Amino acid sequence: EVQLLESGGGLVQPGGSLRLSCAASGLTFSSYAMNWVRQAPGKGLEWVSAISGSGGSTYYADSVKGRFIISRDNSKNTVYLQMNSLRAEDTAVYYCAKGTLWFGESWGQGTLVTVSS
Amino acid sequence: QSVLTQPPSVSGAPGQRVTISCTGSSSNIGAGYDVHWYQQLPEAAPKLLIYGNNNRSSGVPDRFSGSKSGTSASLAITGLQAEDEADYYCQSYDSSLSGLWVFGGGTKLTVL
Numbered sequence: 001e002v003q004l005l006e007s008g009g010g011l012v013q014p015g016g017s018l019r020l021s022c023a024a025s026g027l028t029f030s031s032y033a034m035n036w037v038r039q040a041p042g043k044g045l046e047w048v049s050a051i052s053g054s055g056g057s058t059y060y061a062d063s064v065k066g067r068f069i070i071s072r073d074n075s076k077n078t079v080y081l082q083m084n085s086l087r088a089e090d091t092a093v094y095y096c097a098k099g100t101l102w103f104g105e106s107w108g109q110g111t112l113v114t115v116s117s
Numbered sequence: 118q119s120v121l122t123q124p125p126s127v128s129g130a131p132g133q134r135v136t137i138s139c140t141g142s143s144s145n146i147g148a149g150y151d152v153h154w155y156q157q158l159p160e161a162a163p164k165l166l167i168y169g170n171n172n173r174s175s176g177v178p179d180r181f182s183g184s185k186s187g188t189s190a191s192l193a194i195t196g197l198q199a200e201d202e203a204d205y206y207c208q209s210y211d212s213s214l215s216g217l218w219v220f221g222g223g224t225k226l227t228v229l
Contacts, residue, residue: 037163045163045208046220047217047218047219047220059216060215062216099165101217102151102210102217102218103151103168104155104165107165109161109162
């Protein structure tokens with residue numbers, strides 16, 4: 001069974017940084033693209049970023065481009081999201097999703113990021 | 118507002134059939150890009166229901182079905198059950214935007 005476990009969320013001040021991790025198990029990790037999707041409190045889903053299975057291709061939403069960096073370590077079955085210059089509007093539950101570059105087959109339970117002074 | 122348009126809410130009685138629409142444009146659904154559907158139960162993570170317009174994800178009952186025509190797609194749920202009460206999101210790709218996934222705003226299904 002595929003399991004995805006996000007970690008690294010928490011409270012951070014505006015302008016600060018945070019690194020999220022998503023540890024995967026039960027799959028051949030390098031065979032799958034990984035995505036990050038966020039959901040602000042009481043709002044809908046917003047795609048944030050994606051990385052190919054090899055890590056050679058990365059993609060970002062305009063809202064985070066230049067501030068967030070996605071990466072992966074296939075030896076550790078883990079994908080990361082480095083979030084810099086955080087803003088109040090980045091406050092959300094962040095989900096990692098395994099699948100293709102086009103949709104998410106399996107999702108983690110999410111980690112809450114709160115940006116506030 | 119969202120690139121894909123969904124009704125904010127739908128409702129139905131147990132056993133009934135409901136449909137949730139997802140309306141796009143010529144740069145996403147109308148351009149031939151696939152539509153995918155997710156179910157999000159209260160206080161839970163999204164779960165893939167339908168991928169590639171009409172393919173059920175593993176373990177999804179055949180009460181759930183998807184279709185696509187022109188610039189729109191639909192999710193149909195037959196034999197409504199109380200446990201179907203959730204938020205439903207459609208998702209596709211838009212060639213006019215720089216990102217990969219675009220979502221509908223979500224539809225809250227209430228089982229009366």
